[in-house]
Amino acid sequence: MKNILIVNGHPSKTSLSGKLAEAYYEESNKAGFKVEIIHLGDLEFDPVLHEGYRVIQELEPALIEAQAQIKSAHHIVFVTPVWWGSIPALFKGFIDRTFLPGFAFKYRKGSSLWDKLLAGKSARLIILSDGPTWWNKFVYKDPAVNMLKKSTLEFSGFKVDVTKFGDIKNRNDQSIQTLIHKVQKLGTSGS
Template structure:
């Protein structure tokens, strides 16, 4: 049985991202996956890595629990909006606090290389944005997608990382929204 952890990084429970995360879970539940949905807004943690890596900041119980869930997961699904080209502050703070050295990666002594401690896992990014996809890719060069895929997940050994983007949301009519939700539910059913 595949273990899937869905992480909704949108701080508003009335958002499209909230609905998309629920749709993915509906599909994964239908496929009989062991699936859990976490809304970051429900967790109790300080999103600021107060001392960088100079000094250890103790993890709150919710973050210790989520590290266990990430370790147990075969597939991670991140659902979030693109704001100012990348992810919201809540998701960025979560990454800063959770994807730490000795959990997600380990620097090698006297080397520029590192060990990827989350190998064997796959991921899907489900991202909403108001910028048209072609503009985000050609003009902005997909900064948020690259940061999550290459700068975080692949850096820690998670591969492949697939991306599903929905845009522009602000001009999407109810029929388009319904199709987005059905597409994400289908991804959940396929456990992708």
């Protein structure tokens, strides 16, 4: 059975990101997948790397549990808004604190190469932005997508697919329901 983990990268469960994460959760659960969800706003942890990676901070229980969930998942769905061209600070802190050397990757001794310790897993990024997706892609070069997809997940060994929803601020209720329906279909297929 495919194990799926969903991470709501928005600090609020009631945000559109939270609603989409819940929609994916409900449909993948109905489809028979083993599924868990993390709402980052519910976790108690310090998102700041006080010493960078020179000294690894002791992980809080919530982050130890999150690492166990990441390890056991075959597929991880990250749902996040784009804020100022990046992801919310809480989400960035979660990545900084959980995707650690020795957990997500390991540099080879005496080399610039690294081992991808989370290889074999897949991920889906569901990215929401107030601006049009074409604007983020062609004008800003998709910095949030690049950071998550290339610099974090692919660096750690994931195969990554991206779903982007733009112009969120101008969408009416019917248009929002269409987005929810699209995410439900992803949840049903576990993709």
